[in-house]
Amino acid sequence: MSAIPTLEQLHALEPQQQPTYPDAGAVDAAVARLRTAPPLVFAGECDDLTEKIAAVTRGEAFLLQGGDCAETFAGVTADNVRNKLRVLLQMAVVLTYAASVPVVKLGRLAGQYAKPRSSDMETRNGVTLPAYRGDAVNGYDFTAEARIPDPQRLVDVYNNSAATLNLVRAFVTGGYADLRQVHTWNTDFVQNSPFGQRYEAVADEIERALTFMKAIGADPDEFHRVDFHSSHEALLLEYEQSLTRIDSRTDAPYNVSAHFVWIGERTRQLDGAHVELLSKIRNPIGIKLGPTTTPDDALAYAARLNPDNTPGRLTFITRFGAGKIRDGLPALVEKVTAEGLNVAWVCDPMHGNTFEASSGYKTRRFDDVIEEVQGFFDVHRSLGTWPGGVHVELTGDDVTECIGGGEEIDEAGLANRYESVCDPRLNRVQSLELSFLVAEMLRKA
Numbered sequence: 486m487s488a489i490p491t492l493e494q495l496h497a498l499e500p501q502q503q504p505t506y507p508d509a510g511a512v513d514a515a516v517a518r519l520r521t522a523p524p525l526v527f528a529g530e531c532d533d534l535t536e537k538i539a540a541v542t543r544g545e546a547f548l549l550q551g552g553d554c555a556e557t558f559a560g561v562t563a564d565n566v567r568n569k570l571r572v573l574l575q576m577a578v579v580l581t582y583a584a585s586v587p588v589v590k591l592g593r594l595a596g597q598y599a600k601p602r603s604s605d606m607e608t609r610n611g612v613t614l615p616a617y618r619g620d621a622v623n624g625y626d627f628t629a630e631a632r633i634p635d636p637q638r639l640v641d642v643y644n645n646s647a648a649t650l651n652l653v654r655a656f657v658t659g660g661y662a663d664l665r666q667v668h669t670w671n672t673d674f675v676q677n678s679p680f681g682q683r684y685e686a687v688a689d690e691i692e693r694a695l696t697f698m699k700a701i702g703a704d705p706d707e708f709h710r711v712d713f714h715s716s717h718e719a720l721l722l723e724y725e726q727s728l729t730r731i732d733s734r735t736d737a738p739y740n741v742s743a744h745f746v747w748i749g750e751r752t753r754q755l756d757g758a759h760v761e762l763l764s765k766i767r768n769p770i771g772i773k774l775g776p777t778t779t780p781d782d783a784l785a786y787a788a789r790l791n792p793d794n795t796p797g798r799l800t801f802i803t804r805f806g807a808g809k810i811r812d813g814l815p816a817l818v819e820k821v822t823a824e825g826l827n828v829a830w831v832c833d834p835m836h837g838n839t840f841e842a843s844s845g846y847k848t849r850r851f852d853d854v855i856e857e858v859q860g861f862f863d864v865h866r867s868l869g870t871w872p873g874g875v876h877v878e879l880t881g882d883d884v885t886e887c888i889g890g891g892e893e894i895d896e897a898g899l900a901n902r903y904e905s906v907c908d909p910r911l912n913r914v915q916s917l918e919l920s921f922l923v924a925e926m927l928r929k930a
């Protein structure tokens with residue numbers, strides 16, 4: 486059975502994107518606290534998710550993975566968590582109903598607090614300070630003090646993730662996610678948008694179907710709860726390694742901080758620490774593949790991260806950019822398929838499409854997002870493979886961070902409600918619109 490690599494072993498591999506903590510004693514204290522903290526998820530739940538993603542790998546289900554670019558501690562409120570869950574539930578309903586495909590629901594939440602950055606430093610008005618690396622590392626305020634990495638924040642990540650997951654579990658099992666609430670999820674600002682109205686029509690049909698099923702004697706409690714899992718980028722080794730534990734049932738290591746963790750584009754060095762740590766755990770895992778990935782790289786990742794070729798264990802999350810996916814993706818899919826490798830292919834249409842608006846806001850065009858997803862579907866259709874899912878940065882709120890969509894947010898409109906502390910997210914109406922467009926693509930697939 487694989488041993489868990491020690492932090493010393495991982496640091497010897499010179500990991501990328503790690504904070505430089507000024508106080509080694511404080512790091513030891515935070516790690517010691519995390520090592521004794523109860524698991525946030527159970528190994529058996531991770532195995533269930535592996536089974537569900539195996540269905541995606543076989544072309545029998547679709548993965549919807551979404552949530553904030555970066556969660557914040559201040560954002561751990563009942564409203565915020567409910568809003569994120571609600572938009573994901575609405576999207577899943579649209580996808581399931583319109584495309585008649587089971588949808589595996591995976592939140593980018595309860596742990597998505599650490600951000601890899603392009604630059605170590607940030608300059609504003611001539612002042613240069615360390616970059617904000619997520620609430621897991623330092624503070625967002627642009628002051629020298631806030632930007633000092635503080636390891637106590639790792640314990641705060643654990644506590645905030647526990648609170649988030651607790652609420653999510655209550656929502657998904659306690660009645661909020663009951664399919665009979667399908668209309669209730671469509672309240673407030675979204676209701677009057679064209680996509681809110683289109684959603685109402687789907688909800689009406691679902692309600693009729695549920696009434697029919699009840700009339701013929703089906704058990705309505707079948708619709709009472711949904712399966713929902715958590716995920717985040719496994720970036721900070723102190724956090725991820727401390728929360729990797731041996732499962733007493735199987736003697737295998739599991740990362741008990743989330744059901745699913747992924748390796749980011751900037752930390753996917755084949756001989757690096759992140760690949761090493763995630764190669765040892767038994768959770769379902771993902772790896773982001775950007776446009777520089779070669780087909781041989783993809784084979785090497787599969788050999789390293791899924792040597793037994795277990796279906797559901799490995800997800801390739803491609804993030805090429807709208808202009809590159811049609812040229813770059815086919816060679817990867819062809820080679821992986823020719824080798825008989827079991828992977829789920831998921832499209833992240835966000836990270837290859839970021840640019841800075843003239844106003845200085847980081848943004849993405851809704852049209853580019855759709856174009857990348859369309860390219861992803863077209864490539865898979867032409868190769869006879871399954872476009873397994875989408876991975877999106879989104880929020881349940883009415884923010885103005887991405888340009889376009891039915892609400893036609895323009896560059897000037899970004900300032901109205903730009904709240905992301907890192908990358909721009911789709912708002913709730915844009916997310917719903919995306920789900921209708923993807924459902925259409927899925928129907929054709």
Ligand SMILES: O=C[C@H](O)[C@H](O)COP(=O)(O)O
Pocket residue numbers: 554600601602603604836839907908
């Ligand atoms: O979410 C992804 C990355 O952390 C983010 O795109 C990095 O942003 P930066 O290029 O502003 O550092």
Ligand SMILES: C=C(OP(=O)(O)O)C(=O)O
Pocket residue numbers: 554601718748749750751773804833836
């Ligand atoms: C950093 C991220 O993406 P990528 O690694 O693909 O750039 C992310 O998903 O938050």
